[in-house]
Amino acid sequence: MDKLKLEIVTPRGSAFSGEVDEVFMAKGGMGEFGVLAGHAPLLTTLRIGAFITKTDGKPSYYFVGAGFAEVNQQGMVVLADSAERAEDIDVNRAMAAKQRAEALLAKKDSEDFAHVQSALDRAMERIRIAEEHGRK
């Protein structure tokens, strides 16, 4: 099987750089989609959610924040606000972030509703991905 070159880049550096067989995104801007080597060029937004790579039949699960994904002849580049492997997610930290966001939303006078809602979405997705796929 031809390999797909994949880079996942965040403002804090590279979260992944290597070759995979397949990528699957649960929440691309256009819905769910998969990418294999040789995929047609593509540029899409990415919503907060799970990002899965498969190599030699073995899946790896990631959390990715909002961002963009580009596929071209060279491979695939994901630019995301944040990205962690499911195994690296700190569930207690995500629980604390969820509680903070919920408390702010409950006040209903939050000046930045969209910002707080995104923080809540990140926390909930991190918890879900860690619980489903985070065991080392």
Ligand code: ATP
């Ligand atoms: P927090 O409020 O806990 O910082 P956040 O959603 O605001 O959460 P991000 O802005 O998405 O955090 O990410 C900031 C950095 O912290 C990134 O490097 C990200 O990978 C890391 N990070 C955030 N939350 C977690 C977590 N629960 N487990 C592991 N790494 C995390």
